[in-house]
Amino acid sequence: MTDLLGPVHRESAESSLRRRFEGRLVGPDDPAYDEVRAVWNGMHERRPSLVARCSNAADVGAALRYAAATGRAVTVRGGGHNVAGTAVADGAVMIDLSLMRGVDVDPGARIARAQGGCLLRDLDAATLAHGLACPAGVVSHTGLGGLALGGGYGWLGRKWGLTCDHLLAAEVVLADGTVVEATEEEHPELLWGLRGGGGNLGIVTRFTLRLRPVGPVSYRTGVFPLSEAAAALADYRAFAEAQGPDLHAVGALKHAGRQDWIPAELRGAPALFLTAAWFGAEELGPARTAPLFARAAPGATASRVMSYAQLQALGDHGEPHGNRYFTKSCYLTGLSAGPVGQLIGSAREMPSPRSSVDFEYLRGAICDVPDADSAFPRRDAPYICTVSAQWTDPAEDAANAAWSRRGVERLADWQFGGAYVNYLQDEKPGKVAEVYGAARYERLAAVKRRYDPDNVLAGNQNIPPAAHPHA
Ligand SMILES: Cc1cc2nc3c(=O)[nH]c(=O)nc-3n(C[C@H](O)[C@H](O)[C@H](O)COP(=O)(O)OP(=O)(O)OC[C@H]3O[C@@H](n4cnc5c(N)ncnc54)[C@H](O)[C@@H]3O)c2cc1C
Incomplete structure (x- = not known):
């Protein structure tokens, strides 16, 4: 990407990020850089400009603002398992959620609150202590984030449905860095879109999930x-x-x-x-x-x-x-x-x-x-x-x-x-629209226009924002 900013502006954006960031910032000169930029699929050997290893929603917001101030593209890493390698891109700011893997379980209400960087094994370990599980994928080192936002097929799908069918609410950092809670009452259209629309609409820092009883x-x-x-x-x-x-x-x-x-x-x-x-x-x-x-x-x-x-x-x-x-x-x-x-x-x-x-x-x-x-x-x-x-x-x-x-x-x-x-991997143009079908795709594009009008979150199976109706 061409760097349109002068060095002074970039330095002040970076020092402002470093002042408020509670996680860890890893640049190309850091000894940890090669380890943290790697994703599951070894085909995607890419070099982000910065890996922002976030520890909370405020860090995610700060990283988004830094990317906007420096004109950098953004990618989001959950478990890093996407076969197309959408979590990493050359020159982009990688918003890495992999330090955010906490899970709280309310066994009485059969609900788990899982941070956005959880792996499936993190969620299972916390819920199975209570004989409960959220239906999810079949390999335990897969990320909950990408899997749940895209759907989530797994062993329990025929019995209980998809992972996204168990999403009751989500704490979401929007593309402009603000934090909202999407529920059936607040931002219901956003919640609808998070159930299958992929990482297009915001960065989920906490998933609230319905749990089911599981036995042997x-x-x-x-x-x-x-x-x-x-x-x-x-x-x-x-x-x-x-x-x-x-x-x-x-x-x-x-x-x-x-x-x-x-x-x-x-x-x-x-x-x-x-x-x-x-x-x-x-x-x-x-x-x-x-x-x-x-x-x-x-x-x-x-x-x-x-x-x-x-x-x-x-x-x-x-x-x-x-x-x-x-x-x-x-x-x-x-x-x-x-x-x-x-x-x-x-x-x-x-x-x-x-x-x-x-x-x-x-x-x-x-x-x-x-x-x-x-x-x-x-x-x-x-x-x-x-x-x-x-x-x-x-x-x-x-x-x-x-x-x-x-x-x-x-x-x-x-x-x-x-x-x-x-x-999806290596598809012809128009494939994402084909995946959703015309009506769903248009509705998702309208939600995208409301929550990410500038398509900041484009490092995914992208649904560009719909044109404004009065444009
Ligand atoms: C070995 C393996 C087994 C799999 N098994 C299954 C399976 O059984 N069932 C199934 O349905 N799928 C399965 N998958 C596919 C899996 O659902 C996708 O690869 C998914 O993208 C993985 O999510 P991740 O967080 O690990 O990916 P990442 O590569 O980290 O992220 C992929 C994209 O998801 C988005 N994203 C991730 N986390 C967040 C977040 N918290 N907020 C916003 N956006 C986010 C971003 O757009 C990102 O680009 C499997 C994949 C692998 C590699």
């Missing part, structure tokens, strides 16, 4: 050789679509690992994994999860009862920080033989053994929430599919991105339309 989870998984995958996926479809909200079933095509329960002949080759998790009465778990594996012959299955915290951490080791990632995603109308053949085709062509093709049947409580209650679009999408490449060598970037892109393109005939905003 009955978990059963099985691995099939690719030769059995088409038959097993026909069974998966029949099984998943017949279940009530207490059961969530997911599938993945990926290379089989070396765990004890996986047969030696399947290890190291692409295989199909199916998993059923039962959230109802524990004694019913075995009978409810077993039918997923009753017809097509799996190479092996494994089952156990685990805590919800264990379930939430199961995926943690598979997607480590710093590797290179490229993900494309789409919703599917169904899982007939046509898309199944394409998914298996992608598995056969996987250029990297760490990659995966993941899919799950959604519906359940996600569809019970009235469509008008949130900015989140396409609640009725039956299936979501992600084609996720993971590798380490930059020389393999092009091959992996091409595989992921092609993995979704080949599903074109069965796509439901739209996409999940939190999985």
Whole structure:
């Protein structure tokens, strides 16, 4: 970015920020700079002009004012997990919330107040002490901020709905640095937009979330050789679509690992994994999860009862920080033989053994929430599919991105339309408008005009402010 300010003006803006800032300011000369500017996806090696490690809402406001005074762009970092790397940009001020990870729980009211930089594991640790949880994503080192503001699919989605459906209120630092509390009574339109509209409308420093009771989870998984995958996926479809909200079933095509329960002949080759998790009465778990594996012959299955915290951490080791990632995603109308053949085709062509093709049947409580209650679009999408490449060598970037892109393109005939905003990456212009659909997009753009008329918060899946009606 061209620096239009003189050095004196910039220095006074910086010294004024340093005077009032209670967190930590990290510039390019600071020994901590490389660590704090890094995000989860190693593809995004970018150099912000300053990382403002905020400790409270006032720090966030001060950092926004500093960025405005110095003409810098702004990015917001929650957990740093966004695959598109929207939390970091060259030359921008990174407003880093990762020091703000406190959670207060009111078990009687079943409410948690979680600071804007929490990881999912921070929230779970605090709420599970009371036998409660807020439905959220499946990898515990994901940030609550980006996940909740974009929607939030996870194990409990079919039973209780999305994370954004549990957002009761939010403390928000607006683009001009002022702080408001968005509730159903105060700033209701802002609250509506925060439920699915992404990071466009303000910086959330505290989420107030409804909690749900959770108990032990009955978990059963099985691995099939690719030769059995088409038959097993026909069974998966029949099984998943017949279940009530207490059961969530997911599938993945990926290379089989070396765990004890996986047969030696399947290890190291692409295989199909199916998993059923039962959230109802524990004694019913075995009978409810077993039918997923009753017809097509799996190479092996494994089952156990685990805590919800264990379930939430199961995926943690598979997607480590710093590797290179490229993900494309789409919703599917169904899982007939046509898309199944394409998914298996992608598995056969996987250029990297760490990659995966993941899919799950959604519906359940996600569809019970009235469509008008949130900015989140396409609640009725039956299936979501992600084609996720993971590798380490930059020389393999092009091959992996091409595989992921092609993995979704080949599903074109069965796509439901739209996409999940939190999985967008490297899209054509107009994709964000397509995600929300015309009416929702226009409403979000009008909310944006009210709360961020200059589009200060543009480092996201951006919805520019609507033009003023009288302009
Ligand atoms: C390993 C992995 C597993 C995942 N699993 C799931 C899953 O199970 N379910 C699911 O729904 N999604 C999942 N996701 C996608 C996830 O929802 C997005 O990557 C999301 O953006 C992560 O949020 P973050 O805060 O970590 O991201 P960041 O990269 O820190 O932030 C992304 C954007 O979110 C906004 N943002 C973040 N925090 C705030 C805040 N407090 N206030 C305002 N804006 C903010 C900003 O615009 C920022 O640019 C997963 C991602 C990964 C990498």
